[in-house]
Each structure stands twice: as structure tokens, then as C-alpha cells.
Amino acid sequence: MTEVPLWSLAVLPAVLGAATIVAIAFDVALSARAGGRAASLTEVVVVPLREAVRLLVGQRRVTTAADRVLWRTGVVTVPVIALLAALVLPLGGVAVADLGVGVVWFNAMEILAWAAVWMAGWGPNSVLSLVGGYRFVAQGLAYELPHMFALISAATAAGTLRVGGIVEAQSGVWFVVWMPVAFVVYLLSAVAMAFRGPFDAPTGRDLAGGAVEELSGVDRLVFQGGRWLLLVVAVAMSVPLFLGGGHGPLLPPWLWTVLKTAAVLAAVLWLRRKFPTVRMDRFAEIAWVVLIPLTILQALAVGVLVLTW
Amino acid sequence: MELTRALLRFAAGRPHVLLLEVPGGTATRLAAEVELRRRGWPAAVSPAEADMVLLAGAGGARLTPMMGLLWRQVPKPRVFAHLDDAATVPQMFDEARRRLATGGETWEVFAGEEQDGDEFREGHHGDEHGGDSDHGDGDHEDTSAGGGDHGSGHEGGGEQSGGDDHGGGHDHGGGHGHDHGGMEMPGGLSMAGRGPDRDGLQLDQLHVPLGPLLPDWPAGLVVYTTLQGDVVQQAEVDVLRAESVHEGFWDEPWRRVGSGQEVARGEGARRRVAGYLDSLAGFLRVAGWPDPAVGAARSRDELLAGARAEQVTPRLRRLVRRLRRARTLRWLTDGLGVLSSARAESAGFETVLRASRGDGDVTARWQTWLTEIERILPQVDDTTALPAENALLRGESSEDPRSLPALAVLPELLEGAELAAARLIVASLAPDVTALGGRAATEVVGD
Known part of the structure; x- marks a missing residue:
């Protein structure tokens, strides 16, 4: 895989931003359909822009005795880690940085989300916000270990931590074929990491918004936009890890990457609507008793296959 | 510009x-x-x-x-x-x-x-x-704080309202620096007090009112909670009493019968199905499942707008079937807010709740709504007159069988529950405070 020059650092946010706007528009269309309203294409595409403008002209609020430094840091961290994680994300054969430890870099950036949401929840000195922060830490404890075993499975099969290397190793058979469990667990945890539904308890309606409860104006825009970015990046990473990256017949690799990412993202957004918000007091048990053993077995099976083949 | x-x-x-x-x-x-x-x-x-x-x-x-x-x-x-x-x-x-x-x-x-x-x-x-005098820089300094405004109940008291006592009756709009004990505290808030939690640890206690100005929350209900982390240690129920007597929306057809009008049975059935759908929609929103919540709300509004049974029934049946098959939702609400049959009876619950399997939990309650919806739905086009014996006199409200008992059992169901569970329990009981009228409310307070 080739690395592109430094100016691509400016292109990356634009590409991801566009992808995020499309994802939000798709979600808005699904919502409108559920409400029995046919939404026109222009209407759904305008919604994300309108929301952004609405929040830009909106007032920023500060609560009494808020810890402003932690609060603002937490809010800004969310989109920043999404962008940093996306540095190793290949589009076709091109990535901003194809690090030798790409998978580890990606995972390290994701884990910063724990700190980000906790700080954003703690900062405003507000009960429901704080409870939202707690909830995300509990959620992290549930999803993170299965997530890591899923990542390890892909890295083991390719024999490298370089994302480009993992894509090359799938020129024949995609990893999803012989590690379906890892793929499914990866997607589950990707959604949980971006705390989007059904894993949206940290910002749940029952907490009046939880970690985002007190955010308004540009702070809300940065935080909520960052969440969407995080979802897009985490889901997009499943393509190089499990779905063969840019490999595919006829079409150029970048187009394959885009198509596969769009398909997975659409599936994730559509499936979300099939489930209510999953609370960690119930899910943690499943994560530890079912998902961790399953992903360990998956990693074991992959390891044995790699050694014997 | x-x-x-x-x-x-x-x-x-x-x-x-x-x-x-x-x-x-x-x-x-x-x-x-x-x-x-x-x-x-x-x-x-x-x-x-x-x-x-x-x-x-x-x-x-x-x-x-x-x-x-x-x-x-x-x-x-x-x-x-x-x-x-x-x-x-x-x-x-x-x-x-x-x-x-x-x-x-x-x-x-x-x-x-x-x-x-x-x-x-x-x-x-x-x-x-x-509030606004100090926001020259575009930041809106929110001085409402938790200081002493326990009446606010904004979103369950958005602010961390120190360890002060909500009996004090500081529900005025000021909120600027109540320094309890004369100490200078950050933002004028007092520090949280401590108390033993369920594991015997000394943890901060926060007094947080839930309601009455909270979306997807029963109108007029206030629950004063003492929270440790997100666990409700203590709950006290209060009702926002209106100054004038309000007539419940959901029993309006029966009141019209009482005032001598002829009202079709179908209209009563319509109102009851819509009432269950309203509770269901609110519950599903709290459970974080927007799509079926919107579906329930749509059917409710169509029924109230006078749609005929055959227009509403197919979609409603699909919704009921979908919810009956919803294993995830069942798994999430099983075992929450269990109300033993004996307690339900002593609190005065009528058939609706006791009919749900003995020791009904949140799951049993929302499933009872589904059963009731299916049972009453065929009657919505019935044009025979509602019998006069169920009529309500003007100004009188039906003792909604759910309302009073629901408020009586709320504190014991909420204590020890996490906030998420507490919200689901309240939504599953859906007490209609309006139906109490002014007089019954006082009997409930302080339970």
C-alpha cells in the first residue's frame, strides 16, 4: 500500500465529513419512513447541514461549577480521535499513514473514547450527564475485550499489524469467510464504541441525553458530529480488516472500498432500528460469558489454521 | 448581518x-x-x-x-x-x-x-x-444550578444538587449561591453528603427530583430521589397539584355519558385503545426503541382522529406481533419492578395488572397492554350506546385503576433500582395523575 503526501491530511476530514453527511441523511430517511412520511432526497441531505447551522448559531452554555477544561477537552477529543484513527484507514490502496503498528494505533485511538466520554459527562457538574459518563465506562468494560480479540484474529491471520498487510493477505479469501465470529463481534463493538444505538445508553433518552445532556451550540455539534465520525471510521475499518479492503473484480480498488463501506454502514444503521437500547447491566454478562470465550475460540481457530497451513 | x-x-x-x-x-x-x-x-x-x-x-x-x-x-x-x-x-x-x-x-x-x-x-x-447579565462572551452562564431549586425537576435535576435537603422548600427562581453552613463552595453549591450504599461503602448522596418537567414522564408526577451513583436509594412520590380541577382526557367519553349525552361504545373503546397505545409509545421511547414508539403513536393518533377499524387494524396487529416477538426487549425488561400479586392486591390494583402473570414485572405490564389493545380493538366501530352505569359525573374523574395504586407502590419499586430501570418502571406503570383529581393526591403524598 502506498502512503500519500502530507497534504492528504487536509483531504481526509473532507472525505470523512462527506461520508458522515451521507450516513446521517440515510438515517434521517429511515426515521422519516418509520414515521410514515416519505422524505425527499433534498430534504434528507439538507437535514445534517441544517443541524450543523442550527448548532453553530446556537448559544453555548456553561453550568454552575462546571469543570470547563475537562468538559471541553472531552468534547473535542471525540472527533479528534476519530480522525486520528482514520489515518491508518486505507481507501483502495492509499492511506494517509500505513503504520507498521496500524492495528494497535487504531485501537489506541478508539480507547481514548473512554476518556473523552467520561470527561464530557463529568465536566458539566450535572447528575444525568455524569451517569451517562459512568455508563460509557461500563460499556467499555463490556465491549473492549471481545473487540481486541476480534482485531487480534485478523492480525494473526495476516501475520502483521500493518493494515495494508492485512488487506494484501485477503487477495484470495476474505477474512470474513473464515472468521465470521470476529467480524460480527467487531461490528457490535464498533457500534458500542461510537455509543450509537442500540448501544446508546450513555446518551440515552431516559437520561435526558446523558453525556450530551448539557451540551449546546458548537460544543454539541463537535461532540455529536464526532460520534458520527467515530461510527463511520470504526465501521469503515471492518472493510480492510475482514472484507478484503479494495479487492474485487472490474472496479478500481477505491470504488470497492467505498461500496463495501457504504453497504456495511447501511446494514448497521438499518439493524439498529430492530433493537431497543441495550443496557450494560444486562449486556455485560453476555459480553463476558459468551462473546469473550467465542472470540478467544475464534482467535485460537485462526491461530491453528495459520500454523498448519 | x-x-x-x-x-x-x-x-x-x-x-x-x-x-x-x-x-x-x-x-x-x-x-x-x-x-x-x-x-x-x-x-x-x-x-x-x-x-x-x-x-x-x-x-x-x-x-x-x-x-x-x-x-x-x-x-x-x-x-x-x-x-x-x-x-x-x-x-x-x-x-x-x-x-x-x-x-x-x-x-x-x-x-x-x-x-x-x-x-x-x-x-x-x-x-x-x-442569568444573562454575565454572558458578554457568548457563553451563557447557567446560574440555575442545583443550589436549592428542588422544585425544578428539570430533566430530573440536571445539576448536581449537593447534599441539601429538599424539604427546605427553596423552589424559587434565584438559585444563586445557597451556601449551606456559611462555607464558600464552588459555584455556591454545597458538597454532597455521604451515606452507606447497598454494599456498605460510604458514597456521595445526591438528591435529585425526577419530573415534573421531563419528557416521556407522566404529567404532574414528581419523584424525589436520593441517588448514589445511578442507584436510587430512596424515592418519595409527590404530585403536582393543579389549581383548577382537571378532567382526565382518557375518560372523557364516560363523562359525556354522565352529562346525559348519548355516546357510542366504539368511542369509549377507541379512547381506551388510544390510552394504552400512548402508554406503550412513552414506554418504548424510554426503552430507546424509537421506531415502534412512532408506530404506536401514529396508530393512537389515527384512532383519536376517528379512523375506521379496518384502516388501523393491519398496522396495529403488525406492531403487536412485532413486540410480542421482541426477545431483546423482553430480556431487557424481565425482572424489573416486580410487584408481587399480594402487594398488587393490597395496593388496590384492579384486574389489569394482576391479570399479568403473578409477580408481574415490567415485561408483564407492557405485554398486558398488548393483550388489552388486541381485545378492545374490534369494538372501536361499535355504535350502540355506552351504558349509563359506567358514566362519570361532571367534575368527577374515574378512579383510574392504575393511578392511585401505582403511586402507592412506586417508592418501594424504585428503591434499589438503577436510573434506567427506574424510568422503565415508571413508564410501565404510567400513572395518570390527572385522573386523580385534586382530592386524592394528598392521600398519596408522603407514602
């Missing part, structure tokens, strides 16, 4: 509306929900998210300071409307959007009584002096 104006106009195209219901406001809230769905405007969940606050139902002296606090937490541009008449909802939304597009900041009573209007305006002026 031109640009700012254009941006404001563009942003006002899809305002987020914080819809709050107080006793007597059911019809208005339903009309507003229909209108929001038609326009595709989202319902806000907290004041910080809202552009527009809509208070449905008659206000009252106790509500005014709470509204003042909540209003101060809404970022500008913002519009407030207090509405007590369902028919004016569409015009109100148009008007509110126009005002938002030109900068908002209106504290307006659109169709309420003049007197209330004055009270509200006063609250607004107080706000100008307090």
Missing part, C-alpha cells in the same frame, strides 16, 4: 421542540406530537437541546418558578410557548418558527390566560437580571 439572518432562517427550518405536559395538557400534547411528526421536527430531550419549549396544559403557581429555571437552561435563539388549546397548535408552530427565524428569545403565552402570562413574563425579567 445579512448572513446571520439567512443562517437563522435556515436553522429555524427544523427546530428541536421540548414538549412538556402538565396535568390537563394531554389533548394539547397529542396535537403537538401529531404536528411534530407531520413536519419531521425532532422532539428534544433536554433544555440544552431545545430551540422551542412547549408547555402543554395549564400552568400554576408552583410550576412558574420551575419553568423559569428550565427556561434559563435553553440556549438562544429560543422560543417558549404555553398552550392550553389543542386547536391552535399548528398556527403556534408556524408562529414560533417565524420568531426563531428572526432571532427568537420570546417568552410568549399564545393561548393561555392573561394572568398566567403576567406571571411568566415576570419570571422572564428575573431571568434577564440573573
Whole structure:
């Protein structure tokens, strides 16, 4: 895989931003359909822009005795880690940085989300916000270990931590074929990491918004936009890890990457609507008793296959 | 300036509306929900998210300071409307959007009584002096804080309201630095007190009121909680008493029978199915499942608008079937808020709740709604007259079988529950405080 020059650092946010706007528009269309309203294409595409403008002209609020430094840091961290994680994300054969430890870099950036949401929840000195922060830490404890075993499975099969290397190793058979469990667990945890539904308890309606409860104006825009970015990046990473990256017949690799990412993202957004918000007091048990053993077995099976083949 | 104006106009195209219901406001809230769905405007969940606050139902002296606090937490541009008449909802939304597009900041009573209007305006002026004097830099210093404003119940008391005692009755709009014990505390808040938690550890206790100005929460209900982390250690139930007697929306057909009119059986059935659907929609929203919640709300509104059974039945049956098959939802609500049959009986629950399997939990309660919906649905086009023996006299409300007992058992069900579970338990009991009328409420307080 080739690395592109430094100016691509400016292109990356634009590409991801566009992808995020499309994802939000798709979600808005699904919502409108559920409400029995046919939404026109222009209407759904305008919604994300309108929301952004609405929040830009909106007032920023500060609560009494808020810890402003932690609060603002937490809010800004969310989109920043999404962008940093996306540095190793290949589009076709091109990535901003194809690090030798790409998978580890990606995972390290994701884990910063724990700190980000906790700080954003703690900062405003507000009960429901704080409870939202707690909830995300509990959620992290549930999803993170299965997530890591899923990542390890892909890295083991390719024999490298370089994302480009993992894509090359799938020129024949995609990893999803012989590690379906890892793929499914990866997607589950990707959604949980971006705390989007059904894993949206940290910002749940029952907490009046939880970690985002007190955010308004540009702070809300940065935080909520960052969440969407995080979802897009985490889901997009499943393509190089499990779905063969840019490999595919006829079409150029970048187009394959885009198509596969769009398909997975659409599936994730559509499936979300099939489930209510999953609370960690119930899910943690499943994560530890079912998902961790399953992903360990998956990693074991992959390891044995790699050694014997 | 031109640009700012254009941006404001563009942003006002899809305002987020914080819809709050107080006793007597059911019809208005339903009309507003229909209108929001038609326009595709989202319902806000907290004041910080809202552009527009809509208070449905008659206000009252106790509500005014709470509204003042909540209003101060809404970022500008913002519009407030207090509405007590369902028919004016569409015009109100148009008007509110126009005002938002030109900068908002209106504290307006659109169709309420003049007197209330004055009270509200006063609250607004107080706000100008307090909250807004210190926001030169565009940051809105929210001085509402938790200091002593226990009446607020904004979103369950958004602020961390130290360890003070909610019996003190500080529910005035000030909120500036109550320094308990004369110590200088950050932001004028006192520190949280401590108490042993369920594992015997000494943990901070926070006193947080849930309701009454909380979306997806029964109108007029207030639960004063003592929280440790997100676990409810203590819960005390109170009811926001309205000054005038309100007539419940859900038993209106029976009251008309009482006043001598002839009312079709179908109309009663319609109202009851719609009532269950309303509870179901609220419960599903709290459970974080927006799609079927919207489905239930749509069917409810069609029924109330007079749609014939064959128009509504197919979609409603699909919804019921979908929920019956919803294993995830069942798994999430099983074992929450278990009410033993003996306790249900002693509290005075009528058949509806006891019929759900003995020791009914939240799951049993929402499943009972499904059964009832399926049972009553075929009767909505029945044109024979409602028998007079079930009639209600004017001014009298039905003792909604759920209401009083539900409030009586709430504290014991909520204690020890996590906030998420507590919200689900309240939503599954869906007490209709309005149906209590003014007199029964006092008997419940302090239970």
C-alpha cells in the first residue's frame, strides 16, 4: 500500500465529513419512513447541514461549577480521535499513514473514547450527564475485550499489524469467510464504541441525553458530529480488516472500498432500528460469558489454521 | 448581518421542540406530537437541546418558578410557548418558527390566560437580571444550578444538587449561591453528603427530583430521589397539584355519558385503545426503541382522529406481533419492578395488572397492554350506546385503576433500582395523575 503526501491530511476530514453527511441523511430517511412520511432526497441531505447551522448559531452554555477544561477537552477529543484513527484507514490502496503498528494505533485511538466520554459527562457538574459518563465506562468494560480479540484474529491471520498487510493477505479469501465470529463481534463493538444505538445508553433518552445532556451550540455539534465520525471510521475499518479492503473484480480498488463501506454502514444503521437500547447491566454478562470465550475460540481457530497451513 | 439572518432562517427550518405536559395538557400534547411528526421536527430531550419549549396544559403557581429555571437552561435563539388549546397548535408552530427565524428569545403565552402570562413574563425579567447579565462572551452562564431549586425537576435535576435537603422548600427562581453552613463552595453549591450504599461503602448522596418537567414522564408526577451513583436509594412520590380541577382526557367519553349525552361504545373503546397505545409509545421511547414508539403513536393518533377499524387494524396487529416477538426487549425488561400479586392486591390494583402473570414485572405490564389493545380493538366501530352505569359525573374523574395504586407502590419499586430501570418502571406503570383529581393526591403524598 502506498502512503500519500502530507497534504492528504487536509483531504481526509473532507472525505470523512462527506461520508458522515451521507450516513446521517440515510438515517434521517429511515426515521422519516418509520414515521410514515416519505422524505425527499433534498430534504434528507439538507437535514445534517441544517443541524450543523442550527448548532453553530446556537448559544453555548456553561453550568454552575462546571469543570470547563475537562468538559471541553472531552468534547473535542471525540472527533479528534476519530480522525486520528482514520489515518491508518486505507481507501483502495492509499492511506494517509500505513503504520507498521496500524492495528494497535487504531485501537489506541478508539480507547481514548473512554476518556473523552467520561470527561464530557463529568465536566458539566450535572447528575444525568455524569451517569451517562459512568455508563460509557461500563460499556467499555463490556465491549473492549471481545473487540481486541476480534482485531487480534485478523492480525494473526495476516501475520502483521500493518493494515495494508492485512488487506494484501485477503487477495484470495476474505477474512470474513473464515472468521465470521470476529467480524460480527467487531461490528457490535464498533457500534458500542461510537455509543450509537442500540448501544446508546450513555446518551440515552431516559437520561435526558446523558453525556450530551448539557451540551449546546458548537460544543454539541463537535461532540455529536464526532460520534458520527467515530461510527463511520470504526465501521469503515471492518472493510480492510475482514472484507478484503479494495479487492474485487472490474472496479478500481477505491470504488470497492467505498461500496463495501457504504453497504456495511447501511446494514448497521438499518439493524439498529430492530433493537431497543441495550443496557450494560444486562449486556455485560453476555459480553463476558459468551462473546469473550467465542472470540478467544475464534482467535485460537485462526491461530491453528495459520500454523498448519 | 445579512448572513446571520439567512443562517437563522435556515436553522429555524427544523427546530428541536421540548414538549412538556402538565396535568390537563394531554389533548394539547397529542396535537403537538401529531404536528411534530407531520413536519419531521425532532422532539428534544433536554433544555440544552431545545430551540422551542412547549408547555402543554395549564400552568400554576408552583410550576412558574420551575419553568423559569428550565427556561434559563435553553440556549438562544429560543422560543417558549404555553398552550392550553389543542386547536391552535399548528398556527403556534408556524408562529414560533417565524420568531426563531428572526432571532427568537420570546417568552410568549399564545393561548393561555392573561394572568398566567403576567406571571411568566415576570419570571422572564428575573431571568434577564440573573442569568444573562454575565454572558458578554457568548457563553451563557447557567446560574440555575442545583443550589436549592428542588422544585425544578428539570430533566430530573440536571445539576448536581449537593447534599441539601429538599424539604427546605427553596423552589424559587434565584438559585444563586445557597451556601449551606456559611462555607464558600464552588459555584455556591454545597458538597454532597455521604451515606452507606447497598454494599456498605460510604458514597456521595445526591438528591435529585425526577419530573415534573421531563419528557416521556407522566404529567404532574414528581419523584424525589436520593441517588448514589445511578442507584436510587430512596424515592418519595409527590404530585403536582393543579389549581383548577382537571378532567382526565382518557375518560372523557364516560363523562359525556354522565352529562346525559348519548355516546357510542366504539368511542369509549377507541379512547381506551388510544390510552394504552400512548402508554406503550412513552414506554418504548424510554426503552430507546424509537421506531415502534412512532408506530404506536401514529396508530393512537389515527384512532383519536376517528379512523375506521379496518384502516388501523393491519398496522396495529403488525406492531403487536412485532413486540410480542421482541426477545431483546423482553430480556431487557424481565425482572424489573416486580410487584408481587399480594402487594398488587393490597395496593388496590384492579384486574389489569394482576391479570399479568403473578409477580408481574415490567415485561408483564407492557405485554398486558398488548393483550388489552388486541381485545378492545374490534369494538372501536361499535355504535350502540355506552351504558349509563359506567358514566362519570361532571367534575368527577374515574378512579383510574392504575393511578392511585401505582403511586402507592412506586417508592418501594424504585428503591434499589438503577436510573434506567427506574424510568422503565415508571413508564410501565404510567400513572395518570390527572385522573386523580385534586382530592386524592394528598392521600398519596408522603407514602
